[in-house]
Amino acid sequence: MTDNIELTHQQARAFRPDKLSPPRDFLVPNIIGENKDNVPLILEVGAGKGKHALSFAAQNADKHLIAIERTRNKFEAFAKLATMQNASNLDAIHADAIAWIVHAIAPNSVAKIFILYPNPEQHNPNQQWLNMPFFEFLLSRLQVGGEVTLVTNIEAYMDNAEQQATDTWSLPNERYQVIDDSQRTHFEVKYLARGETCWELCMQKPEGYKTRFDDWQVDAVNQKIA
Template identity: 80%
Template sequence: MTDNIELTHGQSRAFQPEKLSPPRNFIIPNIVIENKDNLPLLLEIGAGKGKHALGFVSQNPDKHLVAIERTRNKFDAFAKLTALQNAPNLDAIHADAIAWIVHAIAPSSVAKIFILYPNPEQHNPNQQWLNMPFFEFLLSRLRDDGEVVLVTNIESYMDNAAQRATEIWRLPNKRYQVPIDSQRTHFEVKYLARGETCWELSMRKPQGYKTRFDNWQADCRGIKK
């Protein structure tokens, strides 16, 4: 990959961030507004009950994770565990991840994004993460050399994601088989215990990568600056 990589936009319709309203009870953690300690900022999309998030921040005190979960009952369980652990480098957010990221996250500010065992959307493949126009916006929030980690137990989902990463999004990527003793999420524990193969795709954003949203930012009221 070389500098000034531009996507072939004609292959996908454009995401329209200006049409999204902020989530209900929208909040932005202080780490997103003013990162005084200059900690690497990470996102987790679809944190569930927080098993990965809570374990990750305990093992990585030098990084700050914002973990987003939309489903109320899962988030409530996550929030209780977050309060008990009281980790200063974790913020648990109850919101739709797409709307929250659009209104909260600045361009080129995130070091790593976790998407662990997303809904495979087998009956609606347009909603798979790398098939969505939003994925271009998500990449605009990532720093140069930042990483997106996608994990799934659905091989066809992984096959499509790896193909899209290479052919559409032009991201250097590597595919791995998840070790059988890995326990990052409740889903991962369950799938591996059943003898299923789980797959991980690591995608890197090259230096000079360009999107249509590199200079787009909303303020906290959802108004484009």
């Protein structure tokens, strides 16, 4: 990114991280405070029952995945499987992702973020991920060159996300059609089996990218380490 690119998101209403309290039973995984080997840190937002998280951890021993799920019954199913798999490079977190990320993740520390088949929020488009002021904060946690991968079966959601990535967030991005035999999540398996088209948008944080939260961080003294 060059200095003459206008970052329109910095003119929009700003997210207020200082207004968010930590999630109930808030814990920070050891990897965040003890990553001396600089293992790439990966986030998954909305992990569901953990199909993608468990597979990713098994196939990427050189990376550490923190997978967050808010819904209790889905998280409990995920946590049970994660305990059985016992992967040292996976942390399953039961929390609201926005509040947890605000209180746990440092600026410029995440290599990749997965948002796979989020709620399409068709009746409340302001809650779609790339429409939310929080997305600027999320980008501040991403390393330069880091990626956000968004996947959905709703073409209108993807059309909007692609436009927002370019026009609002000034992110280089590429859009793909998910291959027919992909099985990353239970939703993906179901949608592709029904013959639906699923879309993937890969966005990258370029060199020189600035947000209003690049230096904002919660006081780590008050955090509890899991």
